[in-house]
Amino acid sequence: MGDRKQQKELKKQKKLEKFIKKQSKAQQTECKKNIKLQISQQDAITRTPEGELKNVNQAMGAYDPMQVEEGWYSWWDKKGFFKPEILKKHRDDVREPYVMALPPPNVTGKLHIGHAMMVAIEDAIARYKRMQGFEVLFVPGCDHAGIATQTVVEKKLYKEKRLTRYDLGREKFIDMVWKWKEKYGDTIIEQIKRLGTSVDMGRYVFTLDKKVNEGVIEAFVQLYERKLIYRESKLINWCSKLSTALSDLEVDHKPVKPFTKLQVDGKKYVFGVLYAIKYPLADKGSAEINDYVEIATTRPETIIGDTALCVNPMDKRAQYLRTKVAINPITKEVIPIIFDEYAEMEFGTGVVKITPAHDFNDYDLAKKHGLAVKNVLNENNEVCVEGSFYKMKRFYARIKVLEYLRSTGLFVSETGYEQTLPICSRSGDVLEPHLKKQWWLDCKGMARKAIEAVESKELKIVPDIAIKNWNYWLSNIRDWCLSRQLWWGHQIPAYEVLKDGESAGWVVARTKDEAKHKAETTFKLQTGDYVLRQDEDVLDTWFSSGLWPFVILGWPAATDDFARYFPNSILETGSDILFFWVARMVMLSLELTGKVPFNTILLHGIVRDANGRKMSKSLGNVIDPLYVIEGVQLDELAKSITATNLDPKEIKAALEGQRKDFPMGIPRCGSDALRFTLCSYTSGMKDVNLNILRADGYRKFCNKLWNAFKFVLKAVESTKLSTDDIDEFEKSFLKSQKRADADRGPDRSAADSLEDRELFVEISSGVNERSVSKTDVSDKLFVKTFNKVEPELEHSVKTLSISENGLSSVRCVIEWLYGKREAMIEEFISSMDTFNFMSATQCIHQFALYTYCDVFIEVVKQCTQTEYVAALVLVFRDIILLLHPFMPFITEELFQRLRALRILNLLESITVERLPRRFDHEFTDSFSQITSICRSVRSIMDSNNLKSADVQFNDKNTLCFEKEMRALCRNVRSFEYVEEVQGRYIDQVGPVKFSILPEDKSVISDTASSSETEY
Missing domain, CATH: 3.40.50.620 (HUPs)
Incomplete structure (x- = not known):
């Protein structure tokens, strides 16, 4: 019986899953259709003649970025x-x-x-x-x-x-x-x-x-004349695929696990192996082998270029080697054994091979001890030393060298070893240290000046956590290799002077004529006795x-x-x-x-x-900004991959990545929404896990602004608001505000300026917590903005003071709005001045959406006094002015439409307009208590599914805001004063206690066991 019931439940679950899958597919199809429709509608856009001012007198349709x-x-x-x-x-x-x-x-x-x-x-x-x-x-x-x-x-x-x-x-x-x-x-x-x-x-x-x-x-010549640029043979990072030198900063260091196969030089070779090799020993002054010493290496093919062995002088195990020399196991040459702290006693036997031409540290050691430097590989990564391995590719030569060592009994063992390979950041090739004459820039003195500039505060680094890395890197700087064996770039202004086919030296000059003059002066030559040949190399791009x-x-x-x-x-x-x-x-x-x-x-x-991965074409997650601005279907998105030079396997993987990340393509969001999104993520040097679909939420914010201005237009037209009305409002508002200031204590802090952001939650942002990457903190903050439960507010202990300060409800609401505006502007300017773009975008977004649109506009819909409409216009102007740095297009459009009303004194373009002015006084905050009450009422009604209710208060002053509360609580039938509130749904904000009475009065009787509800 239990099995049948279980099967029945399983069948029911499968049907449900099938239904959900079908619904999800239908939603995806609908979204895909919408994206396709958005893109097709682009052809229907009304075009403005190039360079002309757009006609903003046309009726406002639906928002289309x-x-x-x-x-x-x-x-x-x-x-x-x-x-x-x-x-x-x-x-x-x-x-x-x-x-x-x-x-x-x-x-x-x-x-x-x-x-x-x-x-x-x-x-x-x-x-x-x-x-x-x-x-x-x-x-x-x-x-x-x-x-x-x-x-x-x-x-x-x-x-x-x-x-x-x-x-x-x-x-x-x-x-x-x-x-x-x-x-x-x-x-x-x-x-x-x-x-x-x-x-x-x-x-x-x-x-x-x-x-x-x-x-x-000019820079090259000046630096050369100051003896900071010089030409010398040194080890460089050589990329055979690109046939050029690279700077250290162009090298990626790739960790490799033991016995990893990698495609290099056209074949797969094993990396991550440590080979133990025996080196024959002889007494100094003799070539007769009388002992062996074991060394460990990841590069047996470079043994051909070994010119010494090295031991740490503190290593007691190796003191006997002071009287010995070693025999190169491949070339049979006698090589010295040197003692230097460079050798790590903990690594293997403590004895290391020194290959100066193929290791940067070995090269420095060779210069210190006067060792020979022997090149093993040419520029094509082929063995260039005559013998059995001549012309073999480097890693094929490795295989053959190991075979030879096995045959001679000098091979000991191989073990897995985690190593790091130097990889060209451009070609992906394994780089080789290569000895080559190049042009170098001595950076040490300049680096000291750069450190001092930061220390003296002449140069400021933001955020200052980067200063430590700045000082460390500049303190350990190497000379900069300027030469690049390329054709595309600035050709090096250096000329080799050739006499009788031989090089007499080099001159550095601004022009060829200047080079001739310098050649003849420096080398005592006559015209016709020599040939000038400009260096074919180009300068490093970063120069x-x-x-x-x-x-x-x-x-x-x-x-x-x-x-x-x-x-x-x-x-x-x-x-x-x-x-x-x-x-x-x-x-x-x-x-x-x-x-x-x-x-x-x-x-x-x-x-x-969004998953925290570095953006790469091979992953299919590189996004053209125009795709977000204009919208793109998945098949068009795929073309950005198939048209590249990627390997077919990488193309396949990239297309799979695209289908996973953007199954329905990318909706049209517009430049304003994209810019706002990108700035909203920015907080110092933290990496940004970008959920590009978040831009669609800010497109809806643009739509909200668009519709808000439609309401502004309607309000202006219906009240016939004039310039005189605006002027009168500003004068009387400021004048009465000064009177009210004298009787009021300190106001709330700017930190509370956004406490009304949760009064309404019907924000069609299209963003929910499940759609956001769990690793993305900024996305969580974004979701929290829309979904968080408002904590108890600091101002909840305040009392209404309408009768005390003599202000009307209209005046209180406007002062509340301007108080929020002041706090928001203060936070905005502080954030912008400290480059905190996340905070700047958040504070203006929340003010515009929650304070202005979701509260003030709702009030004005029910209360059309001229003062309300004047405040509506002026604060809307301030909102678009503050949004302009992030959203230049929609703010210019709305600015020009506002300008066309001819009721405000505005400049020709928002691009040259001033920031909103701030007032030198505080504003009464009585209405904050009302918004808190309304928030609580709505929350209780929503959480208890109450579609209609009456609200009773134990405070008469609250009813002065009845019209405003009706605007903010549309499902409340009536507001009334009672001496003692009662009922199941009771709450309190400050001293004001209130009860929500559902349409079904029977629920009131169950009060015996209820106490005040906490929300």
Whole structure:
């Protein structure tokens, strides 16, 4: 019997699961249809002629971000609102310059969502500072990105034509890269505009522009003449796939577990193995083998290049080796045994092999002890030493070396070993230390100056937790290898002087004519006696980028821009390039200009996906900002993967990742919602786990603002509100406010300014806690904003004082609104001034949504006094002014529609408008008690499913707000005063006790066992 019942329940459960699955599929299909409909509607957008002011006198339809955002940027650009000098034409309170440069995106491809976050943050700063009255200069540009761009173009060339750059030749290949740059450079500029970035496009700079090239050459020559740049053979990080040197910062360190197979050099090889090898020993002065010593190595193929063994002088086990020499087990050469603390006694037998040409530490040790340096591998990672292993690829040679050692009895054992491999961040190749003559920059002195600049407060780093890393890295800096064996970039301005086919030396010069003069002067040569050959290598991309803050302003020329706008005010960028780029800018600027390049460094974290994974094309989680702005279907999203140079296996994995993360595509959210979303995540250097669908919630917030303004229009029209009404309201409001101040004690703190955010919960945000990544704290905060239960409020002990201060309910409500406004503005400005964009977005969002829309508008719907409508208009103006740094498009649209009413004195564009003014006094807060009561009433009715009820109070003053309470509690039939409240549903706010009486009066009788309910 039990089994039949269990089977019946199981059958019922399966039917339920089937139903839920069907419903879910139906919802997904509906959502997919909506996304498809949104995208198809884009063609129906009304276009504004290029550069003209949009017609805002048309009736307001439903909110469509594409229609709202259309046309504004071209008008801003034509009017010159983003030029620093423009503010003086609109305002008489212009302050000093505020200068920032957009970190130049690489022209390797389109901007991704990480770039969008950078743009959103920086443009919020620029627009905020412009509204504060600063003469803002925000300079845009793009980086040629030598290795990165050359690599993607080489991959494209090989994929499409099966040709290498060498097959094409330098000139034709460079032409191909320029065409790539034109295509993606233009795309990036369009993306920057679509994001609403208020940059001065007239000052756009590309890092291979003529003026930048002149700056690069001048910098190189000056640093060479100061003996900071030199040419020398040293070990470099060599990438055979790209045939170029790399800086240490371009090396990824990949941990490898024991016996891991990796695809390298076209084949799979085993890594994570420690091999024990016996080295023959002989007495000093003899070649006769009389003993052996065991060493451990992960690289047996480099034994060919061993030029010594090393022992720690404190190692008692190895003291006998002081009278010995070793025999190289492959070459049979006699090699010395040196004693140095470099050898770790705890590692294996304590004896280590020294291969100076293939290990950075070994190379330093070789210089210290005067050891020979013997190259084993050429630039193609082939054995270059004559013998049995000649021309073998490095890891194939490993196999053959081990076979040889086994055959000679010198192989001991192999064990699993966790090791770290140096990987090229661009090609994924395993890098090799390689001995090569290159151009180097001595950074030690410049690094000390950069440390001192931060210590002296000349340069500020935000957040200051980055200072420790700044000091550590700069204190341990190595000389910078400037040479890159590439074709795309700034060719090194160094010339080899060849006499009779032999090198006489090098000269560094600004031009070829100057090089000739220097060659003849330095080497005592006559014209015709020699040949000049410019170094074919190009400079590391980060060298030209390191000059960015001053070359964009005309350096080395003494331009007006350089005199007025240097140093920059701030550099905002990702924390991941603090040493790649930021530190180098500081060092080069201090050396070449004598000044810091900017006064403040502001760092943000790395953008990851909702699951905390790094964004990568191979994972399918890289998002083009335009996909979020315009919306995209899954099949279109997939094309962004299939059109890449990824390996077929990676394409398959990436497409699976996309289907999992965006099963229905991405809904159209608009630029404003995207920008607001990205800024709302930003808090210091913490990495951001970005749930991109959160932008849809903020699109609904934009929709709420849109509809709020529709109500504002309706209220203005119905009351025929005029400029005189606005002026009278402001005068009388401030005057009466001053009278009320005298009889009131201190008000609540700004921290309580948002206590009404939970009065209404019917926010159609589309966000729920289950849809948010558990690892994402900021998303949890976002959900909490919508779903949290309001705690007991600090102001709940206050009493209503309407009769005491002589203010009407209308006046109390308006003062409550302005009190919230004051606290919100205070928090907003404090947050913006300290770059806390999460707090800034949260406080204005909550004020607009909960205080203004969900409370004040609801009141005004029922109470249409002129004072209410005047406050409605003025506070709406303030809301869009504060939202403007984050949401430039919708705020300009609503600003222009507000301006068209001709009841406010507004400037030509919100971009040059002032921030809302603050008042120098406090506001009465009586209405907060009413909102708390209404919140409690609604909460009790909702939690007990009471569709209609009456409310009784034990306080007469509360009934002064009856109309306002009716607006906020629509399902309450009546409010009345009683001396003693009773009933099942009783609550208390401060001294006011109240009871909710359901329509079914029978529930009242059950009161004997009930006490006050806590909510």
